[in-house]
Amino acid sequence: MSEQNSFLLDGEEIPFSPGQTVIQAAKAAGKYIPHLCWHPDFAPHGSCKLCTVKVNGRFGSACTTAATAGMNVDNRTPELDDKRRTLLQLLFVEGNHFCPSCEKSGNCLLQATAYDLGMMSPHFDHFFPDRPVDASHPDMLLDFNRCIMCALCVQASREVDGKNVFAMGGRGMRGRRVIVNSESGRLADTDFAATDRAANVCPVGVILKKRVGFAVPIGQRTYDKAPASIVEVVK
Amino acid sequence: MNATTPPAKPKLRVATTSLAGCFGCHMSFLDIDERLLQLLELVEFDRSPITDIKHCGPCDLGIIEGGVCNAENVHVLREFRKNCKVLVALGACAVNGGLPAQRNHLDLRDILEAVYETEGGLAQGAHIPNDPELPLPLNKVHPIHEVVKVDYFLPGCPPPADAIWKFLTDLLAGRTPHLGHGLLHYD
Numbered sequence: 001m002s003e004q005n006s007f008l009l010d011g012e013e014i015p016f017s018p019g020q021t022v023i024q025a026a027k028a029a030g031k032y033i034p035h036l037c038w039h040p041d042f043a044p045h046g047s048c049k050l051c052t053v054k055v056n057g058r059f060g061s062a063c064t065t066a067a068t069a070g071m072n073v074d075n076r077t078p079e080l081d082d083k084r085r086t087l088l089q090l091l092f093v094e095g096n097h098f099c100p101s102c103e104k105s106g107n108c109l110l111q112a113t114a115y116d117l118g119m120m121s122p123h124f125d126h127f128f129p130d131r132p133v134d135a136s137h138p139d140m141l142l143d144f145n146r147c148i149m150c151a152l153c154v155q156a157s158r159e160v161d162g163k164n165v166f167a168m169g170g171r172g173m174r175g176r177r178v179i180v181n182s183e184s185g186r187l188a189d190t191d192f193a194a195t196d197r198a199a200n201v202c203p204v205g206v207i208l209k210k211r212v213g214f215a216v217p218i219g220q221r222t223y224d225k226a227p228a229s230i231v232e233v234v235k
Numbered sequence: 236m237n238a239t240t241p242p243a244k245p246k247l248r249v250a251t252t253s254l255a256g257c258f259g260c261h262m263s264f265l266d267i268d269e270r271l272l273q274l275l276e277l278v279e280f281d282r283s284p285i286t287d288i289k290h291c292g293p294c295d296l297g298i299i300e301g302g303v304c305n306a307e308n309v310h311v312l313r314e315f316r317k318n319c320k321v322l323v324a325l326g327a328c329a330v331n332g333g334l335p336a337q338r339n340h341l342d343l344r345d346i347l348e349a350v351y352e353t354e355g356g357l358a359q360g361a362h363i364p365n366d367p368e369l370p371l372p373l374n375k376v377h378p379i380h381e382v383v384k385v386d387y388f389l390p391g392c393p394p395p396a397d398a399i400w401k402f403l404t405d406l407l408a409g410r411t412p413h414l415g416h417g418l419l420h421y422d
Contacts, residue, residue, distance in 0.1 A: 092331070099421035100327055100392035101334055106422065115419050121324065121388035122331050125381055130340035227416045 007071040016067040023062040032229040037150035038063040092122040096145035103213030104205030106221025112228035136188035157198035247295040250281040254308040256301025259393045260326035266396030302328040307370035316383040327392040336376040391420040
């Protein structure tokens with residue numbers, strides 16, 4: 001690898017090809033940068049801010065920052081992990097993340113990332129939102145109280161499924177949320193199917209298949225076996 | 236006893252309680268099994284569901300299971316905070332309200348009416364209990380850190396016995412408790 005096609009990540013040389021972002025190059029090199037809304041198959045969304053790194057001393061999102069030769073990137077520093085824990089705490093109190101009764105527990109990227117970063121408590125006061133569950137669809141269920149607004153379902157539905165089932169709506173702290181793109185606002189009134197990419201991309205417990213919850217024994221769930229920092233770079 | 240035996244180190248006093256809890260965290264605590272005997276060489280228990288002490292006296296460590304769901308919970312929690320040098324939120328309920336906080340989007344009166352007045356199988360004239368002996372429920376269930384300052388949080392529903400053991404032994408040895416992969420759980 002020629003010298004002009006690499007940068008430093010926590011002091012380690014990471015090769016990249018032109019056009020790659022910092023997080024893409026890091027993942028290719030087996031380095032974990034915490035992230036929630038970024039998915040290797042989709043364009044960066046830039047909403048979760050978990051992948052915030054320091055590029056030549058300034059904060060930037062690793063998912064939107066293009067890799068350039070010779071840049072110096074700090075990633076797993078106590079300062080950055082501290083800020084990431086705060087972002088996770090904000091996400092936890094903003095929704096109803098009652099992991100003990102959530103069927104996504106053990107397979108949830110938000111939860112696994114919080115484990116990985118050693119989040120012991122949500123710290124802030126809880127919002128306890130009351131967004132209605134949409135159980136209208138015969139095969140799928142939506143619990144928006146767990147939504148982290150990563151918009152992966154919006155992208156997947158639009159770009160992969162060609163269906164445009166989901167959209168971001170509303171504004172601000174309590175208003176902004178994912179909505180269902182049908183006149184009634186109900187999932188049953190769309191052409192959504194359990195086999196859609198959008199039905200399988202949610203990193204948390206919002207978009208769920210009915211009748212298959214709690215099928216995997218404790219100890220064998222995705223993040224039981226290995227922490228997010230390992231699972232997310234090998235997958 | 237011979238004269239060279241050093242005086243026994245004073246034991247740390249530990250109080251525990253369950254507020255809006257299910258006692259599952261206490262059961263998980265007891266799941267440390269025979270390590271409980273090791274623990275008893277280091278600590279003695281003040282008020283706790285496993286002792287007969289009615290009020291929390293001065294303690295080094297207070298362990299709280301359960302969130303805060305009624306007026307009595309608030310009094311007990313404040314008594315613990317006043318008397319304990321270090322207060323620990325044990326389990327999901329104490330940490331974030333837990334599953335009982337799923338009632339937070341429902342109207343309290345509607346819940347009480349449904350359970351005590353309109354539910355099938357109730358006797359004629361059944362009504363919501365109104366004796367002043369009974370603590371009034373709060374409108375919402377709260378994590379304990381919304382009522383008092385909490386020094387440490389140990390999540391899990393319940394936290395595994397090994398996590399409780401690691402946490403307590405770290406704390407008793409004067410280390411900041413640290414749980415790695417497999418011990419830190421929210422579920």
